[in-house]
Amino acid sequence: MLTKEQIAKRIAKEVENGQYINLGIGIPTLVANYIPAHLEIVLQSENGLLGIGPFPKESAVDPDLINAGKQTITLLPDSALFDSAQSFAMIRGGHVQLTILGAMEVSEHGDIANWKIPGKMVKGMGGAMDLVASAKNIIVAMQHCSKDGQSKLLPKCALPLTGIRCVKKIVTDLAVLEIAPEGGFILKERAPNVSVDEIKSKTAGKLIILGEVPEMQFD
């Protein structure tokens, strides 16, 4: 089973040179640490920034520079600032090419639920519904099962949806899976020392296995 850092590291391999990328809170944020140095990419923050720099030194903290997680950040030489309408114009218009975000559930048709649990306080969807409805490539980073052992890869999401037919790929602590156009999770890679049978037993939705399933590589 992968650690959160390993999930992030595996997702970083999906990043392509020249991409504009939006990273959600949690594991997706960690992905930034593993993007190979030779790739030139730009991170978008939906509160109005292209080119998210590292966290500031204590002496350089600026309350007027935060990311969408409300953390203090810095600018980079190629940064540009803009308002929220422009920010979501670039998201909705498909200019942000890759969105990586967490999920509570993903269905075998690529539906995603990640914003609301009935009975619990609802905090809001923030920008998630816009992001999943828009980006060409959407990768989910999550644990394969919930804390009580239930599969999060389902025939159909039980929780209120964030978006439909939008997820392209899922990287969990057990596997890399792609959504098949006709529905189903195509098992592309398994985590080191995780068997196909284990993944099968922990995937509630339709699992598609095409030949030998290689072990994940991280470099």
Added chain:
Amino acid sequence: MLTKEQIAKRIAKEVENGQYINLGIGIPTLVANYIPAHLEIVLQSENGLLGIGPFPKESAVDPDLINAGKQTITLLPDSALFDSAQSFAMIRGGHVQLTILGAMEVSEHGDIANWKIPGKMVKGMGGAMDLVASAKNIIVAMQHCSKDGQSKLLPKCALPLTGIRCVKKIVTDLAVLEIAPEGGFILKERAPNVSVDEIKSKTAGKLIILGEVPEMQFD
């Protein structure tokens, strides 16, 4: 009968302190010369400028500073520059409070035709359709009759329309008229030495005369 300058001068009296105003090409442009100095107003140019300054000195001509008539202009201290989407956002959103423009025909319901003559080369409507569909107050500056003597104040426009039920007031070389809510041209003022009968004879649409019609005042 008024000269073009006098029409402009009369229209200038309609301007209120603090207004944002768009002036069309022709007589409307002349209005700027007669706005009383004590009024603080801002002229909008739909190609992307608030605060149109005077024409430049020869030495200060800048090809990157033109008005919507493509004339070289200058900036003022309170000027702001923006793009065409922002420009029409402020027009469409009703932030430009007064639009003054020319017309070929106006109907007694406030319809206006000023962009196209069937059989003649069509140049396009430019921003006129957006302007007349949006501003709260729209004043037309025009000759009362066409060159061949036909009334331009009609029961119904014959030419292709620019907008419907939008004109609030008309200042011609003969009269000041307002559009009545139920239709009709209310004769508010007559030009010096022009009789009500003459205006009657030259107004094809319904003319509404409410009591004594005063002569125009220019100051």
Added chain:
Amino acid sequence: MINKTVLNAEDAVADIQDGATLMMGGFGLSGIPENCIAALLKRKIQNLTIVSNNAGVDDFGIGLFLKERMVKKMISSYVGENEEFERQLLNGELEVELIPQGTLAERIRAGGAGIPAFFTPAGVGTEVAEGKEIREFDGKHFLLERALYADFALVKAWKGDTAGNLIFKGTARNFNPLMATAGKITIAEVEELVPAGSLDPNAIHTPGIYVQRIFKGDSYEKRIEQRTVSV
């Protein structure tokens, strides 16, 4: 030149009445109109409908309005940082309308731009789509969303001039420029108020046409929610 200057926050918000709809700029606590908030708190007006991306924290920003029971309804995209908010919501003392952040931004922009409605992909197939028209364009489905307007928009800028032209700083820009366009009355508070002619006309984010009142705000706290530093 038109001069939009008012003396202070108290004067700027003096005519905001019970039941008003207010747009308030900011993302989290960044770029919020701190002085207008303080002035409204003193007046303790009630039944406000507030359009703001977030709802502040318990002891800062819009959270202070909640504590004083000034808010009837919040229209936001994310409200998760506030215990008093949660309490009032669970007790049915507060209405909340949650809107996807990009849809919220675009609805406000549409309100200012005279666009009464537009289609957007966000929320198709989710509960956000309930009761809304769904239409297909080029093989993809979209929701019809309406423009948002407010009686007053309260925005915070970095610099402003007496004509109402505004420049924002960093990510404190966020919803402020959009909201400035969608208020019947827009009140701008700025850190630096300069004479018209002092700002580069090419670098203005919000043209003065959208601003009815402007004043220099005092003693900005600019509280940070997640101070995150590197060593």
Added chain:
Amino acid sequence: MINKTVLNAEDAVADIQDGATLMMGGFGLSGIPENCIAALLKRKIQNLTIVSNNAGVDDFGIGLFLKERMVKKMISSYVGENEEFERQLLNGELEVELIPQGTLAERIRAGGAGIPAFFTPAGVGTEVAEGKEIREFDGKHFLLERALYADFALVKAWKGDTAGNLIFKGTARNFNPLMATAGKITIAEVEELVPAGSLDPNAIHTPGIYVQRIFKGDSYEKRIEQRTVSV
């Protein structure tokens, strides 16, 4: 950092093919992509659909494309400054679609912003409304208008950096920033090309995300249509 720089106009437009739809920035002759126009003229490609507010004059700007019969269709708001244009139009050699200027601007902005359609008041009751859905909102009528897209957007900026961030100057901004968002490929020519980090990130008009190629243009003529001076 991503570097969007290409050598020159010829390289930038090398893959534009016959039949392409091009958006071209500018208002009249102000802010037009002079170098891209020159490079395309050399290639004499044909059957172009051009989205541009105007159509240039007989011997400058898009007028030069018309002279070489490169244009199949113009989508514009005003085309009145060009005799060759008139001749081709009357002879049926050219298609023209005239669109209210604000609708043109908003349709382009919508194309870039992922908004497939929106309602606008411009053109209600006129021939522009023919065949379009009309809907009432709050007692007023509006037309449904669709987004516009292009294979290539050719824009002209004042300054740009290697990451594609752009700053425009004066009223030469006009349609350029909108079009930059709506091209599948956006090509920016600039008077000054500077290294990333040289522009104030707070003053950028077009973020680099919208620009795929950028180059420094040469010898801008910037022809003036109506030189009007005061004495």
